[in-house]
Amino acid sequence: MANVMRVDDQADLTSSSADDQAASGGQRAWRFVRRHYTRVLGLAAVLIFLGAWQLASDTNLINPLFCSSPSLIWGELGTLISTGQLWPNVWISGQEFLWGFGIAIVVGIPLGFLIGWYKPVGAIFSPFITFLNAVPRVALLPLFIIWVGIGIDLKIAVVLLGALIAILINVVTSIQSLDPQAITMARSFGASDFKIFRTLALPGSVPYIISGIRVGLGHALTGVVVGELYASNAGIGHLIAAAGSTFETNLVFAGVVIIAIFGLIANGILSLLEQHFADWRQSAR
């Protein structure tokens, strides 16, 4: 009896100390969840969605032939890498994106400043910008094909036009929303036009430029994919189009995942850029 008691005591002791540890561990986990609950919630939702998808596909609740499944897509991505199909296509799409987007930035920012700063230049360009902004750029694809063919130039042109308009509009807006009182202040100190531009317009336009680039980025990615879907012989969009027409659902999804990763990376770089320029904004909060 006494023996049993002692054993029980020990059991109690050990179990209670284990409880303590579990409690503090649980508390720590709980605190983590509470602090990051939006992220935890988001992650959980994604995992549950993927799990449900996988389960529905495995149990043939949905037809994997039409809807694929996470594991099938994952396998397809592996195949793309091992067969050496991935990188050439990514490289093609990447080139189209970088050239088109790069030219849009290099042309769009200075041109936007000219249009915003000099009224006559603005008057000349704004009807064209309004027109191009109103027309879905996709509608111009057949024209572009007639002009430059279906090679990489076509996609560069589509990307360029899509991103350029977004960047232009934002840069022009940045000049138009300059604080007139700040300009008066600068003039009262005898500032030249060039100095007003350099010290007021340029730094003041940074947030607008970045948001223009962000909107342009969306247009650029759309441009790459739509251009390749419509007419191409290589690239991720081409991969998707070819897979779609041969009923390779897994490959279509794999292509979508690759484009999503593309977009995420580009957005991440943009966010870093934004943070770099937003020092005074953050400290102002």
Place this chain on the structure above:
Amino acid sequence: MTSNGLVIKDLTIQYRTARAGLKRALQDINLTIESGEFVCVVGTSGCGKTTLLKAIDGLVPADRGTIELDGKQVKGPGSNRAVVFQAPSLLPWRSVIGNVTYGLEMQNRARSAKSKATVQELIRLVGLQGFERSYPGELSGGMQQRVNLARALAVDPQLLLLDEPFAALDAQTRDLMQSELLRIWESTHKTAMFITHQIDEAIYLADKVVVMTARPGRIREVIPIDLPRPRPLSIKREPAFVEYLDRIWMLIEEEGRLSGSTAAPA
């Protein structure tokens, strides 16, 4: 050295409105501000106070008459004048130091060691030491106006023009900033012209108060303020101060009644 200070002769300024055509903002303004003097201009809104200040700064051209500062005619903005604007107009992406240096930079004078020392000294003078690296978004309204003042003083102007700089501040901060301004002014000996619609502010600060009337903007009367300096804020409750207050109030009230009965509402 010809005539010292600011001399305005027969200044008339017109502007064009869409509806009423040509209107006179200022008519036949004659005013002399001695070197080192602190002059306040009061009047109802729309009497052309700010136009007068902008004309003196060279931002608005004169249609008739002349403005001379230390014998030199004013034709445009120049480094011998600086404005403290009603809105602080600070650049949000520049720190306090960057903002105070701004005027010097516009005049290509920011790089010299002397300028850098001046900026430091002014930041201390306006009471912002410790905030050199702060951004405008982190400062209160009163502190932002201190930066505004330091920015104007940094270019070392002969004439300091202040356009209702304390109008947007709360009453206590405004009182405090008035006495701070006097302290700073007394240590720099600048000529100052201060625009306001607050009569007590004008009397407290000024050597003389210029009362303006509206439509068209004219000078009604120039009243010398014979109160001893340095002036503590408590001077505002003394009989002599209140007497000035009454007198100027009457002038403006009279004017308000006259224009109220004759002029169409704006």
